[in-house]
């Protein structure tokens with residue numbers, strides 16, 4: 033039996049930075065009350081930013097523009113290859129260009145409700161307010177958002193809302209936004225204000241006298257480890273969905289930066305809140321190492337259906353209209369195909385479990401554009417979604433203009449992450465977390481097109497304001513010595529871990545362990561979770577970990593470019609994080625958003641929250657590998673959007 037389940041409950045954790053008063057005035061109030069650093073003094077401060085995706089890229093560029101000295105890291109060969117480049121569908125903003133009833137308050141309301149009442153009101157309101165400024169900033173940078181005939185920026189709809197507030201650049205919104213952030217960052221690199229270290233991976237956090245003061249990083253080309261020091265450290269290292277092995281994330285996305293920070297004292301919040309996206313290309317077999325998303329934007333025009341009869345294997349064109357079940361339109365007439373992701377994913381799973389799934393193994397549902405093509409014409413559909421259709425055709429060898437796409441849910445995004453206060457500071461003073469790396473604003477389910485909004489809000493606007501307050505209060509003009517015991521310990525632990533991985537010399541590849549762990553997580557901590565299943569996973573993970581350290585085989589050495597070593601080192605962290613995710617899922621004996629506990633559902637199969645017991649964010653404190661962590665609860669208070677049973681019917 034796993035001993036992990038015997039966790040202790042510690043003192044509650046509180047966000048002490050969000051001011052009181054009316055929610056609409058809190059961000060202004062905080063900015064006004066925060067201390068500032070004199071522009072002439074900013075160059076004396078160094079800030080480390082780990083990550084160059086939308087969150088890190090925008091933060092690095094903005095901090096350098098303000099005058100700080102920024103030292104920035106990514107493991108890719110260029111900041112442009114951060115996972116954010118893959119974002120397809122769009123970015124939300126409460127601009128109300130369509131005059132369809134949108135407002136800051138409505139975006140705030142939709143996001144709190146969409147997150148199933150497990151996010152902080154203060155943060156979400158700020159996000160909605162800032163959303164408007166992000167679009168202006170990006171347009172000024174030249175991001176080529178789609179425009180409608182009058183010249184205004186065009187918008188489309190995403191799940192869980194009834195207005196059209198998603199700004200987009202075809203199916204390449206992340207790419208265009210990242211190029212905007214990257215050009216702003218490049219300007220600062222050229223000006224000497226940002227020192228960029230590509231192909232360099234942070235492997236530990238350096239904490240001196242209780243404050244984050246630097247990192248240990250490894251040059252992935254030469255294998256050399258080195259230390260970097262700063263007055264504050266910002267983690268913008270993205271999400272950890274790849275703990276499931278198969279996900280829509282970039283193959284290299286990983287949890288190491290946040291997990292190592294967690295081990296050094298940063299609490300990790302709501303780790304079990306994982307988003308399973310309903311519209312991904314179904315997996316085709318065991319050979320796959322990644323899954324591909326078909327953007328949620330496709331649900332604006334595509335209709336989702338399965339045959340009414342079980343085991344109906346006729347080609348879709350031969351299934352007459354009255355023998356099709358457009359199950360989302362039937363079950364949720366108000367939102368139809370645009371219900372939020374958690375609901376659409378579960379509905380797809382349910383119809384497949386009933387034996388009505390399509391394609392190999394019955395693990396798929398149709399996303400059909402026949403009606404849209406008849407209504408709008410093929411040219412219009414191509415203009416809106418052309419690159420997505422092309423991607424689908426290349427991967428499946430089927431033409432989605434002629435036959436419906438087949439889709440199935442897949443792991444996509446992690447709402448959990450490092451616990452941060454309103455200033456985006458973790459429980460380690462001087463350590464900040466932004467973008468998908470923090471637990472922030474999405475509660476138990478992120479609405480589509482809100483990750484880009486949050487990442488850019490954090491990077492362009494929130495962090496550059498709040499970090500001033502920390503730096504002004506902790507000027508840290510003292511140099512950190514490389515001989516400081518905290519530094520030498522962090523370096524030694526990192527080097528020992530790498531050496532240990534190389535020394536095992538067993539007979540299994542890192543990938544085989546990753547796959548085994550991922551399959552376990554998908555089965556027991558995926559779309560539906562049970563008490564018994566989670567306990568099974570908690571028993572099994574330590575066994576996999578033990579086998580990993582006995583049978584792992586990493587070829588090559590540590591003094592060269594060695595991707596097996598990189599991967600093995602990331603799996604070490606997945607093997608600990610997975611355990612915490614299962615424990616978090618086990619302790620939260622309610623369903624909310626993407627966290628569906630089979631034991632807690634309404635009579636019609638929807639997620640049943642238990643607010644009286646679980647209206648809190650779960651912030652976990654690390655104790656030791658394999659030892660039970662400590663739970664700190666942050667109670668959630670709802671003054672404006674009162675918790676109700678979410679309904680999209």
Ligand SMILES: Cc1cc2nc3c(=O)[nH]c(=O)nc-3n(C[C@H](O)[C@H](O)[C@H](O)COP(=O)(O)OP(=O)(O)OC[C@H]3O[C@@H](n4cnc5c(N)ncnc54)[C@H](O)[C@@H]3O)c2cc1C
Pocket residue numbers: 082083084085086087088089105106107108111114115116117118119120121122123124205206232233234235268269270271280281282285286288289325444445466467468469480481482483484485487
């Ligand atoms: C296929 C796909 C499509 C999506 N489409 C949308 C969309 O249309 N709209 C939307 O709102 N959201 C979308 N999302 C979600 C969104 O793309 C991500 O949440 C967001 O881009 C994350 O940005 P980020 O800056 O936090 O992290 P990332 O873009 O993941 O960047 C992480 C950065 O950290 C660096 N890094 C990580 N660890 C280390 C380390 N240890 N050392 C050094 N560097 C490190 C990486 O090199 C990288 O530069 C999509 C996600 C996927 C998977």
